[in-house]
Amino acid sequence: MRLILVGPPGAGKGTQAVHLAAHYQIPHISTGDIFRANLKNGTELGKQAQSFMDRGELVPDSVTNEMVKDRLGNPDAAKGFLLDGFPRNTNQAQVLDQILVEKKMPLDAALELKIDHAEIIKRLSGRRTCRGCGASSHVEFEKPKVAGVCDKCGGQLYQREDDKEEVLNRRLEIYAQQTEPIISFYNSKGLLKNISAVGSVETITKAAISALGK
Numbered sequence: 001m002r003l004i005l006v007g008p009p010g011a012g013k014g015t016q017a018v019h020l021a022a023h024y025q026i027p028h029i030s031t032g033d034i035f036r037a038n039l040k041n042g043t044e045l046g047k048q049a050q051s052f053m054d055r056g057e058l059v060p061d062s063v064t065n066e067m068v069k070d071r072l073g074n075p076d077a078a079k080g081f082l083l084d085g086f087p088r089n090t091n092q093a094q095v096l097d098q099i100l101v102e103k104k105m106p107l108d109a110a111l112e113l114k115i116d117h118a119e120i121i122k123r124l125s126g127r128r129t130c131r132g133c134g135a136s137s138h139v140e141f142e143k144p145k146v147a148g149v150c151d152k153c154g155g156q157l158y159q160r161e162d163d164k165e166e167v168l169n170r171r172l173e174i175y176a177q178q179t180e181p182i183i184s185f186y187n188s189k190g191l192l193k194n195i196s197a198v199g200s201v202e203t204i205t206k207a208a209i210s211a212l213g214k
């Protein structure tokens with residue numbers, strides 16, 4: 001299975017990606033997670049990305065496309081992959097196309113997660129992210145067993161800088177302007193599937209698997 005997830009901030013791409021990657025036994029590749037890991041480790045890539053992420057803007061394509069190309073060259077991607085948060089504009093979608101043609105690894109589907117504005121705000125205002133492993137939880141909807149502590153690795157939970165209101169609004173604007181157009185790009189290729197991203201995490205995972213098949 002070679003799959004991309006498309007949807008606005010807070011749609012649950014990261015949450016669903018964990019379950020879908022386990023179901024299809026493919027690596028979960030999140031460009032946002034890769035950038036955050038680089039930021040944490042103080043790498044050159046992290047430094048390049050930081051100012052864009054802090055403002056809710058896209059990291060330049062020159063940086064992002066190379067990073068994804070590299071990652072798709074890892075041996076684990078030969079059995080399939082799930083891209084979460086990439087592509088995010090039409091240039092990235094076209095570059096991904098070229099990479100996959102070169103590698104003879106055509107995409108199976110682009111899965112769109114649909115959700116309305118009010119629900120996005122509820123999800124992102126209560127989201128907490130793990131400093132250790134990057135996993136998301138929610139203070140109300142996906143409560144950790146111990147407040148402030150990650151269920152998966154025991155790491156400390158924090159609120160992402162870009163989940164604060166001002167930056168969040170910019171991310172939503174960028175999504176509407178730059179990312180939404182890729183939905184029609186994949187629709188015209190016959191690869192688009194869409195599901196509602198509202199409901200329990202399990203219900204949405206089931207809907208995704210039934211839309212994707214196999």
Ligand code: AP5
Pocket residue numbers: 007008009010011012013014015016031032033035052053054056057058059060064084085086087088092123124126127128136137138139141142162171197198199200201204
């Ligand atoms: P990225 O990390 O990808 O952020 P995003 O797209 O804004 O998406 P989020 O991670 O905010 O939301 P999500 O859909 O994963 O939701 P989640 O599962 O956590 O990107 C961050 C930044 O990196 C970008 O702004 C940009 O600067 C840069 N970047 C990344 N990729 C790039 C690219 N390709 N090009 C250029 N720049 C790039 O869920 C949200 C919350 O809801 C959680 O609290 C969760 O617990 C809860 N939740 C999930 N599902 C449910 C449910 N069913 N019911 C109730 N609550 C739920």
Ligand code: MG
Pocket residue numbers: 013014015030032
């Ligand atoms: Mg995410």
Ligand code: ZN
Pocket residue numbers: 130131132133134135150151152153154155
């Ligand atoms: Zn953790």
